[in-house]
Amino acid sequence: MGGTVDLSYVAIETLPNEVGSLIHLRYLDLSKTKLVELPESVCNLRNLQTLKLTSCEKLRRLPEGLRKLVNLRHLELLYTDALECLPKGIEELRCLQTLSKFVMSEEGCQLRELSNLNNLSGYLRITNIRGGGSKESINLKSKEHIRTLGLGFVKEDYVGKRDDDGSAIELFEPHPNLEELAVWYYGGSKFPNWMEFQSSSIMLRRLRIVKCRNLEVLPSWAKLESLQSLVLQELDSMSPMGLFNGLEASSTTVAYPNLKVLVIWDMKHWEEWVMETSSEDINVMPLLRDLFILNCPVLKSVPHQILSQSVKILFIRDCPELIISWLPPLLEELTLDGDAGSLSRSLHFKNNTSLKVMWIQNLPHLTFPQGLSQLKALQTLKIVDCNSLTCIPHELQHLTSLRELVISGCPILGPRCEKDEGWIRLLICCAIKVGDGIGIISRIPNFEITVRQGYNEGQLHTKIHRPLYFVRTLLTLIALTSACHTYSKRCWCFDMRLLMELSYELEEINVFTEAGKPDRTW
Incomplete structure (x- = not known):
């Protein structure tokens, strides 16, 4: 009979060796702990099916004998940025269905070990990419159940061009069933042919290209019918940027026919949109719903077709x-x-x-x-x-x-x-002239009024027609005792002498001391 151990969110820094004696354990959750490494005794858990290490931010290494966990199905490693490598022998875990992170390294697990993990599904993030064996040795295209793929290249010196990145990314062509792709720190000037996504069977919905600072041209994604979300961030060599490459001018041409979300972020040199054909002859992003343009210091305009009826x-x-x-x-x-x-x-x-x-x-x-x-x-x-x-x-x-x-x-x-x-103050620093404008806010159900000493209570009386959820005065409540009457629900009181004059409809009173700190809440 199997067992479960859940130590997630427990601030443990070490795991005792005795955990290896729980030989019937099937589920071990160590997420959000402070572990730096796991003891080798974990590898004695031959019946373990799920090992969760999500958000173990200090985790640097996994036990060398991890390959002994032949029944392991789920190895969750998301948000483990300190993880340096995976131990050799991952390919022996033939039952593995979830491997959320694969760290490439010369000392640990090699890229070719992915080829035997044919049951992988869901999310796969491959980091520290420097290059690797032949395309056949990876066999990523045959893994039809992977839905999200992340490709992260080495961060060091990623500002300079790295032509070898172009040959490396050729190895990672996914199955057409892939729904989301993210690429970051890529050092090449262009993407491989497979990233054109020309096949009619392509199911890609979300695409993120981040911090690829040497990328000079984008593939022809405008005809990709499945694409719904596109994020482009820190593509410093893009000026101008062509989102509409390969389009032919025609009254039936539709660019990004199903795109709903477009995010363009930190494009330092992007001055203008480039459309090789007449923009009036094509239908541009007809379903675009969310448009985010962030930190583009030299961008001059947005085509009016993009600011369409659908946004x-x-x-x-x-x-x-x-x-x-x-x-x-x-x-x-x-x-x-x-x-x-x-x-x-x-x-x-x-x-x-x-x-x-x-x-x-x-x-x-x-x-x-x-x-x-x-x-x-x-x-x-x-x-x-x-x-x-x-x-x-x-x-x-x-x-x-x-x-x-x-x-x-x-x-x-x-x-x-x-x-x-x-004038009174609405919320933190919002001002409305009392004589002319207090009625303006009579329909707003959630607001706070701060009244200073010396206001004429007659200015507020009968002006407020909705419950005031927060009514406070900095010095006294004299100005509001009549105005609040049956409408106030919650009150901050700075003068104990005024308690008897407050509305019987109040549900909460906060009494403050002279130092301005809450004394008690009724």
Whole structure:
């Protein structure tokens, strides 16, 4: 009868040799421990079927006799970055179905040992690639049950060109059933022919090309019908970048027909999109839903076909030269972080009636988005660390669907709130003029008000028509005792003398001491 030992998330640094006496053990989970190595006695567990070492960040080596575990089916090694090599003899584990990580090294297991592991399935990550035997000796193409393949080349000196990487990657042609491929630290200038994915039986859905800094040209992926997600990061030699290589101009041509997610990240020299054919003659990414463009300092524009009707999520970060003249009409989420080019200076909303979430952060020149009154569907608005924000427009009162409003880290706006007695603070540093605007937030169910000493309670009375989940005052609660009445659910109290005047509907009271620390919660 088999047994199970689960020591995951236990802060053990060593495993006692006595574990080898548990000869009927079938399942051993050591995930998220602080183990540096495993004792050789583990290799006595001849009935062991599952060995989990996921997220053992300090693990450097596995026992040399690992090949004795002939019944082992699952060896999980994800997130073990310190692992230097696999012991020789892995090929003898013929029952192995899960080998999430294969570390190439001259001292340990050789690449050719993968050839006999025909039952591998799921995720396979091959790291420290330097080269290896013939294609036949690896036999990766015959492993039809592998769904995700990661190919990581040596990191050292990966900035310089390495022509041998081109011959090495030829060895790793996968089975057409592969659904996800990731390649990182590749030092060649181009990819092998198999990465064209020309076969009609190709099932590849997700493709990630990361930190291949010498790559000069991309394969022709535009016709790949199965591709749904494409991530390109730190391809420093790409300028310009051709995502549409090999396309022929035709009214029936569709580029990336099923692509839903496109992420372009840290492309230092990428200035423009290149389309060898007339962009007006082809249908470009008709199903694109999520578009992320991050840290592309010289990118000037995005083809209007890509900002199509289908785009619902747009995220732009640190693209100071980027000019976007219009936003997708069906856009639901917009995030601008850092200098987002023309969008950093002004936002003009036209027919963007579907926008639900807008997050603006670290924009140096933004005053305030124009045309807010048209955003009838907007539910969340967050504006954080925008140095040029000076005022809150009255257009906010037209945001009838707004449920969450956060404005913080705006240094010009903050002092203005403090000087004007008719202003209160919403959330951390969000200001609305009480006399004109407290009714604006009457529909927002989750917000916090901080009232300073000396406010006229009459300004707040009957203005608030929804439950206030957080109502606090820095000095006293005098200004809010009448305004809160039956609407407050939770209150922070700084003056014990005011407890008797609070609403009987309160569900929680936090009383603070003079030092500003919570004393007790009722």
